[in-house]
Amino acid sequence: MNLTLRVWRQKNAADPGQFVDYQANQISEHMSFLEMLDVVNEGLIKAGQEPIAFDHDCREGICGTCGMVINGVAHGPLQATTTCQLHMRHFKDGDTITLEPWRAQSFPVIKDLVVDRSAFDRIIQAGGYISVATGGAPDGNSIPIAKPDADRAMDAAACIGCGACVAACKNASAMLFVAAKAAHLNTLPQGKVEKDRRVVNMVKAMDVEGFGNCTVIGSCEAVCPKEISLDFISQLNREYLRAFLRAKE
Numbered sequence: 001m002n003l004t005l006r007v008w009r010q011k012n013a014a015d016p017g018q019f020v021d022y023q024a025n026q027i028s029e030h031m032s033f034l035e036m037l038d039v040v041n042e043g044l045i046k047a048g049q050e051p052i053a054f055d056h057d058c059r060e061g062i063c064g065t066c067g068m069v070i071n072g073v074a075h076g077p078l079q080a081t082t083t084c085q086l087h088m089r090h091f092k093d094g095d096t097i098t099l100e101p102w103r104a105q106s107f108p109v110i111k112d113l114v115v116d117r118s119a120f121d122r123i124i125q126a127g128g129y130i131s132v133a134t135g136g137a138p139d140g141n142s143i144p145i146a147k148p149d150a151d152r153a154m155d156a157a158a159c160i161g162c163g164a165c166v167a168a169c170k171n172a173s174a175m176l177f178v179a180a181k182a183a184h185l186n187t188l189p190q191g192k193v194e195k196d197r198r199v200v201n202m203v204k205a206m207d208v209e210g211f212g213n214c215t216v217i218g219s220c221e222a223v224c225p226k227e228i229s230l231d232f233i234s235q236l237n238r239e240y241l242r243a244f245l246r247a248k249e
């Protein structure tokens with residue numbers, strides 16, 4: 001199939017950026033979206049032009065690096081799918097496809113479609129871990145965990161930190177990400193000990209990084225490639241309130 005790509009080109013964070021049109025010709029419907037971009041970039045390099053910068057690593061829907069906005073939707077038209085897992089069979093010959101980076105103040109553009117998501121790392125550093133005494137690995141069965149708790153923690157742990165939730169939110173809120181990262185630890189006995197400190201510090205870090213407030217629109221859940229539920233935001237709000245009240249006792 002032959003396509004027109006309208007791609008956001010931006011040299012760096014200070015550059016105002018602009019859309020530039022490219023032709024993507026003889027694209028196989030079996031290619032992944034990123035393979036299609038590889039083909040376009042090979043052509044640009046051969047023509048002595050600057051290739052389109054985009055982020056990627058695993059190309060298996062695991063690492064969370066490959067986000068971009070495709071035709072106005074974070075990660076593109078297929079639900080519960082990362083950009084790297086999207087295939088060209090979901091587009092038609094002759095289509096014009098618009099590609100943009102995540103647009104959020106807390107994710108400054110590094111180049112073209114690549115944004116700096118280190119704000120997420122700093123939120124994790126504020127509380128997205130458990131403190132453990134080092135030593136021999138404890139027996140896996142030494143702390144029994146109820147199946148519903150294990151399932152809920154696994155659902156939350158599915159978050160790959162891609163940032164699509166922020167890109168889709170009109171407030172550029174990171175609540176779905178923070179809620180998932182807090183819930184996956186808070187739900188397990190090993191994580192409960194530091195629960196209050198975790199939620200307060202992670203929410204504080206989110207505010208410091210300049211992410212917006214959650215107004216429960218749900219656009220984050222709609223684009224999340226791992227189908228993280230809004231229910232985790234409710235859990236975070238409950239846990240934050242309890243931590244706040246306990247600190248006042």
Ligand code: SF4
Pocket residue numbers: 158159160161162163164165166176177180220223224225226227228
């Ligand atoms: S909650 Fe979903 S959209 Fe947000 S960072 Fe995690 S996986 Fe990505």
Ligand code: FES
Pocket residue numbers: 055056057058059060061062063064065066067082083084085
């Ligand atoms: S490249 Fe790793 S999730 Fe897409």
